[in-house]
Amino acid sequence: MRTLGRTLLGTAVAVVLTASGCDGLWYHIENDCESMLTCEKYRGRGSEVVPSGCVPSEIEGAVDDVCGIFVASTGNDDNAGTRAEPVATLAVALRRAAEDGVGVYACAETFEEAVEIPAGAKLFGGLDCANGWTWVGETAKTTVAPGEEGIALKVMRGEDPVRIEDISARAADAQAPGASSIAVLVDGGTAEFARCELVAGNAADGAEGEDAPSDVPAQASPGNAGADACSDLDGTPGPDATLSGGAQVVNECGGELSIGGGGGDGNVTNGTGGDVGASGALGAAGSGEPTAGNWSCASGGTGQGGDNGAAGDAGLAASGLGRLSSLGYAGVSGGPGKAGTPGQGGGGGGGAKGGAAICSGAMPGAGASGGSGGPGGCGGLPGEGGGAGGASIALASVEGKVTLKDCMLKAGNGGKGGAGGDLQPGGLGGLGGVGGVGVSGSKAACAGGQGGQGGNGGPGGGGLGGPSLAIAYRGEAVKQEGQTMLQPGTPGAGGPGGSNNVLENAGAEGTVAAEQEFP
Structure with a gap:
């Protein structure tokens, strides 16, 4: 034998x-x-049509071993995949079933794994594997619930249709800033779900926009002082003797310059006016002392202060719907603010005249020279935009063809939009340089004007609140049959604009809908 x-x-x-x-x-x-395996109930094995004897909800008693690969949480992935020796994970069961052209049969238990369903797969849940692998799908489902953030069940692109029955796909609450919770995503495939539960968790709030530095930019350097009268005697005194005004001072602010105007010169017969400050609308120069007449710094000799810089624009508040793709959902972040402009430089102070015999030893000498204007302060830096809140979506279909039969879809809460980043105030302008001192009755020269303050930076815009959607689709609408129920949750609030929404640039609230089409 x-x-x-x-x-x-x-x-x-x-x-x-x-x-x-x-x-x-x-x-x-x-x-x-x-x-x-030639009986009528096994015909069609490996094709798009499941043999009638291999659909658990349509037969009495246990599903036969020949129908496909069996999976139970107590199994082992090295097993044969039969009822007596089931595999342990849906991933292995689906891979083997695809190789053999058969279906997958799962116990009504929880499988803590994110599952990718290949085109053509047949997944049947709701089996009581403790009592002969009989169908109990009306009262107990096979639960797919990965413990970590991610899409619980993803149907992959392909021509062959997918059939899924008596599965409860449950996505965990999202954790990373702006992350979404999506129970099922159909990526361009054709899929039919029967008696399934698709439940999304709560989405995560968007990331906060980065704040500008909290320290105000350092005050700009002061203008240079003018020279005292008669300090030219160490040189060559005479009717053409001249004392130069305080030199201009430059403040560089990230590639932009603010310049305080130079002080006016002092000489023997007449002081000259100071220079205008530079950068934008200029600080006015102080006038010099005329040859004759009453003149004082109070009546126009002092350099005028520079204008303040312009504040930066606020970042745009986030609005819109967001984008749906094979990767999931992406929301809209708030826009970054713009930097403030530097303040204008102050004008230089006017110089004074000396005289033929005002200095020591009755020698002629130049009058005092004016101080230079202070440069403007640097503009404040802007805040960054807040991130979008994540979405809670029970079913997302991207160019797919999906049919729901007697299914229940439930979304959680959308994530809040992130707050925009705070602005940085502009820096103070430099003080004007003092004018030179007069002697023997000659007048003192005038001070330069103070530089203008830099403009504040713009606050960042608030991020878009995350949507809560039972069905989100791009392309063909999802077909619904039987007693399919759709239950969205609560949308996420829009994030406030930076610096306590001082410029009212908060993001928009997320969308809430049973069904929402995406462009």
Whole structure:
């Protein structure tokens, strides 16, 4: 006697042959439809149509081993995949089933894994594997619930249709800033869901926009002082003797310049006016002392202060719907603010005249020179925009063809939009340089004007609140049959604009809908 082992579509059949009965046994096996898998209920195996004897909800009793790969949480991925020796994970069961062209049959238990469903797959849940693998899908589902953030069940792109029955896909609450919670995503495939529960968790709030530095920019350097009268005697005194006014001072602010105007010169017969400050609308120069007449710094000799810089524009508040793709949902972040402009430089102070005999030893000498204007302060830096809140979506279909039969879809709460970043105030302008001191009755020269304050930076815009959607789709609308129920949650609030929404640039609230089409 000898034993012959045969494998019939994944099922091992041991046949005992004797020398005298060999032909008879072979005849019996070849005419036994159960042994040869040729019975009516097995026809269509590996095709788009599931054999009638292999649909759990349509038969009495247990599903036969030959229908496909069986999976239970107590199984082992090295097992044969039969009812007696199930595999442990849906991922392995789906891979083996795709190789054999059969379905996957899962116990009504929880599988803590994110599952990708290949095109053409057939996944049947709701089986009571403790009582002969009978169907109990009306009261107990097979739960797909990955413990970590991510899409619980993703149907991959392909031409062959996917069939999923009695599955409860549950996405965890999102954790990373701006992350979404999506129970099921159909990426361009064709899928039919029957008696399934698709439940999304709560989405995460958007990231806060980065604040500008909290320290105000350092005050600009002061203007240079003018020279005192008669300090030219160490040189060559005479009717053309001149004392230069305080030199201009430059403040560089990230590539932009603010310049305080130089002080006016002092000489023997007349002081000259100071220079105008530079950068934008200029600080006015102080006038010099005329040859004759009453003149004082109070009546126009002092350099005028520079204008303040302009505040930066606020970042745009986030609005709109966001974008749906094969990667999931992406919201709209708030816009960054703009930097403030530097303040204008102050004008230089006017110089004074000296005289023929005002200095020591009755020598002629130049009058005092004016101080230079202070440069303007640097503009404040802007705040960054707040991030978008994540979405809570029970079913997302991207160019897919999806049918729901007697399913329940429930979304959680959308994430709040992130707050825009705070602005930085502009820096103070430099003080004007003092004018030189007069002697022996000659007048003092005038001070330069103070530089203008830099403009404040713009606050960042608030991020868009995350949506809460039972169905989100791009392309073909999802078909609904039977008693399908759609339950959205609460949308996320828009993030406030930076610096306590001082410029009212908060992001918009997220969308809430049972069904929402995306462009």
